[in-house]
Amino acid sequence: MYLLIPAAGTGRRMGSSRNKLLLTLLNKPLIAWTLLAAEASESIDWIGIIIQPQDQGDLQEIVSNLSLSKSVHFIQGGATRQDSVYNGLQSLPAIAKHVLIHDGARCLATPNLFDRCAQAILHCQGLIAAIPVKDTIKVVNQQTHLITSTPDRRQLWAAQTPQGFEVKQLQQCHAEGRRQGWEVTDDAALFEQCHLPVQIVEGEETNLKVTTPVDLALAEFILQQRLAQSSGQYLDKNLV
Numbered sequence: 001m002y003l004l005i006p007a008a009g010t011g012r013r014m015g016s017s018r019n020k021l022l023l024t025l026l027n028k029p030l031i032a033w034t035l036l037a038a039e040a041s042e043s044i045d046w047i048g049i050i051i052q053p054q055d056q057g058d059l060q061e062i063v064s065n066l067s068l069s070k071s072v073h074f075i076q077g078g079a080t081r082q083d084s085v086y087n088g089l090q091s092l093p094a095i096a097k098h099v100l101i102h103d104g105a106r107c108l109a110t111p112n113l114f115d116r117c118a119q120a121i122l123h124c125q126g127l128i129a130a131i132p133v134k135d136t137i138k139v140v141n142q143q144t145h146l147i148t149s150t151p152d153r154r155q156l157w158a159a160q161t162p163q164g165f166e167v168k169q170l171q172q173c174h175a176e177g178r179r180q181g182w183e184v185t186d187d188a189a190l191f192e193q194c195h196l197p198v199q200i201v202e203g204e205e206t207n208l209k210v211t212t213p214v215d216l217a218l219a220e221f222i223l224q225q226r227l228a229q230s231s232g233q234y235l236d237k238n239l240v
Contacts, residue, residue: 001041001121002096003046003048003102005102006050006081006085006103007077008078008081008084009081019055025210025216025219030105033108034107037107043114043119046071046073048072048075049063052077056074075088080183081185082190089174098118098165101161101164102161108206113203113204114162120201125165125196126166126169126170126197128162128186129207130159130202136153165191170191172194180193
């Protein structure tokens with residue numbers, strides 16, 4: 001299975017002057033935890049990291065220090081996440097039929113989640129990892145800040161990554177999005193715009209996206225809990 005990791009963002013919302021994926025979480029850069037989970041996955045054998053030029057030296061050093069057994073490739077990112085994934089898709093080997101796309105900032109995803117998504121995409125056109133929404137969600141008028149509706153949360157799921165797709169179809173969706181000027185926040189939205197089916201794969205409650213200092217603190221707590229509960233398998237063997 002082929003894996004693309006968009007890692008070309010910034011640390012603006014983290015309050016950092018550098019790429020947040022280079023920040024440290026339990027003595028390892030954020031991106032290292034993502035890469036180690038991909039390394040431990042039984043399904044993934046090709047990894048593409050989509051980067052900005054100024055981060056390449058740091059990321060190459062991180063990859064070198066991890067001594068990964070799987071093939072890792074660096075791909076030039078774009079101005080937006082959408083542009084970066086587009087570039088990543090163009091850089092896949094011609095034989096690639098399916099691809100998983102996983103945000104580098106979701107550094108707590110487990111190898112099991114990667115494997116479940118990799119197996120599921122062999123039997124559908126598109127998928128996303130997602131979890132049911134627990135909170136009551138309100139739709140609010142942006143000008144008046146008045147509530148306009150309350151959707152039934154039983155129909156609401158919070159999108160995560162990995163997201164998986166047939167490569168040719170996703171390439172076509174990205175090309176159409178560029179022609180139409182669509183601006184989306186994930187690849188599933190492009191599939192939806194092109195009226196293609198996207199199914200849900202049960203995600204993980206701990207698969208949070210590290211965006212703010214609070215998220216970083218939560219991620220540290222979760223990893224510490226995994227360490228405390230580990231019996232020498234995934235975390236102790238691969239991530240410490």
